Amino acid sequence: MDRPTISLVTGAGRGLGVEVARQLAAHGYQVIVTGRDEARLAEVVAGLPGDGHRALRLDVTDAEQVQALPDRVGELDVLVNNAAAYVDWTETATNADLGAARAVLETNLVAPWALIQALLPVLRRSAHPRIVNVASGAGSHGDPDFGLTRRGGAAASYGISKAALLALTSTVAAELAETPVIVNAVCPGLTATYPGAEAMGAHPIGAGAESVVWAALVPDNGPRGGFFRHAVPVPW
Numbered sequence: 001m002d003r004p005t006i007s008l009v010t011g012a013g014r015g016l017g018v019e020v021a022r023q024l025a026a027h028g029y030q031v032i033v034t035g036r037d038e039a040r041l042a043e044v045v046a047g048l049p050g051d052g053h054r055a056l057r058l059d060v061t062d063a064e065q066v067q068a069l070p071d072r073v074g075e076l077d078v079l080v081n082n083a084a085a086y087v088d089w090t091e092t093a094t095n096a097d098l099g100a101a102r103a104v105l106e107t108n109l110v111a112p113w114a115l116i117q118a119l120l121p122v123l124r125r126s127a128h129p130r131i132v133n134v135a136s137g138a139g140s141h142g143d144p145d146f147g148l149t150r151r152g153g154a155a156a157s158y159g160i161s162k163a164a165l166l167a168l169t170s171t172v173a174a175e176l177a178e179t180p181v182i183v184n185a186v187c188p189g190l191t192a193t194y195p196g197a198e199a200m201g202a203h204p205i206g207a208g209a210e211s212v213v214w215a216a217l218v219p220d221n222g223p224r225g226g227f228f229r230h231a232v233p234v235p236w
């Protein structure tokens with residue numbers, strides 16, 4: 001008998017990660033809900049539909065925890081790199097505190113990279129492996145609201161980290177082009193994960209999560225190395 005499809009979501013103790021986990025569970029996937037706050041992770045797991053879900057404490061910047069993951073996970077089909085760090089939105093490239101910027105790059109770029117490296121041997125054992133990197137329009141050149149060329153659009157280190165995550169997505173997807181491992185990046189769109197966001201035009205959290213989950217569900221002949229929002233390619 002086939003085993004259930006197993007997915008791992010980072011930063012799933014709050015925000016979009018919770019809803020991504022819930023939607024994957026609703027699709028019948030078993031979800032490994034990871035994050036830094038074990039009490040919150042237990043609540044998330046308890047609220048998921050279906051069985052077989054579990055919580056794993058994972059600070060994505062903790063190299064030891066990342067290295068230990070393959071043994072702790074065992075089997076895996078879908079990795080969703082969702083966790084992200086931010087600094088104050090007033091940060092610009094010319095005034096940025098580089099210590100804080102380095103920390104953002106560590107969480108938003110180096111950590112997904114390390115997770116891909118660590119979990120690739122496990123994913124390669126899956127029949128339909130998927131890697132989903134949650135990026136942002138803030139990392140694209142064209143985004144009229146938050147993009148790289150839009151002064152004051154997003155915190156500089158955040159946009160730069162997401163641009164680098166998009167570059168990582170293309171590079172890894174190209175390296176894995178002849179394998180079953182499908183790698184894509186997604187933007188959830190402006191999503192109401194914080195108070196007041198809906199008043200700024202953010203869509204509900206379910207819509208943002210759908211944009212992410214779509215990339216976990218792409219078929220074996222689906223797109224590779226792209227950047228998508230609500231299943232539509234986004235130039236970057």
Ligand SMILES: NC(=O)c1ccc[n+]([C@@H]2O[C@H](COP(=O)([O-])OP(=O)(O)OC[C@H]3O[C@@H](n4cnc5c(N)ncnc54)[C@H](OP(=O)(O)O)[C@@H]3O)[C@@H](O)[C@H]2O)c1
Nearest residue numbers: 011014015016036059060082083084134136189190191193
């Ligand atoms: N919301 C939007 O409008 C929007 C738009 C475009 C892209 N995105 C992207 O969508 C993803 C989710 O965004 P969100 O709005 O849900 O953000 P959020 O509410 O700020 O949640 C961020 C999540 O990342 C986790 N995290 C941060 N650093 C971590 C670390 N070192 N180790 C493990 N987990 C860590 C946080 O966990 P703690 O609770 O432990 O801090 C939290 O669960 C991010 O990649 C973000 O860049 C969001």
